Amino acid sequence: MTATAARTKHIPGESGLWVFLFGDMIMFSVFFGFVAVLHGRHPAMFRASQQALHPGLGLLNTLLLLTASALVVRGLRHLRTGRPARTLPWALLCALGFAAIKGSEYALVIRAGHTPSSNDFFMYYFVFTGIHLAHLTIGLGALTVLVVLSRRPSLGPGKLLLAEGAAAYWHMVDLLWLLLFPLFYLVA
């Protein structure tokens, strides 16, 4: 490794945060495994239950999360260089949009007569996407922290580390959905 490369190595946010992030990601990988096993054992039930979901809303939510993440990347770049981070409130809006759409989909699925007690598919669907929604709610807090920090004229190293950690948490919320979405909605 060159001296330049060594200098540019950087842990975004507090290093302890990454233990928490990896813990969450591993927990979700176990969830993904449960979904894949269910799919393998009961493919007909899986496909039939999947018909009750609304993949268009899932796609829209995926695009909202990716857009929010791209806006956070740009916002963080501006925070580092002391420029106005005007994209961050829009990222917050995208995240709120995701929550509203997810709530609407839950309402549609429940109204169609499917609840967590209907079968294993719906139990996994409500529990795992619900846990993800809880993470997204914490992510809303992280994005709010970023918006508040963006109001300051400049950030010291501690606040910048906080901003990096908030951004990393948000991206993890995005990352987890990128696997939840195809496993529940697309892989039949």
Next chain:
Amino acid sequence: MWVFPALVVATLSSWLLGIEGGGMSTPIGCAVVTIALIKVRVVGLHFMELRNAPTALRGAFEVYVVVTGAVLLALHLT
């Protein structure tokens, strides 16, 4: 600059494969999962900035993607 458009194109591609393509066959299912794993890696390396992280942290993430992917694809194929 290329990351966000690439992620959107990958999302729409897996959507087309899964919905329009029927998603019923094992190769299509594996393709959809593989695209998702590639997107996860891109988000980790570029959005979470792990491509510039110390080797141990980046390596842990790469291992996470490979192990999660291997398990999911193995479960999907069996």
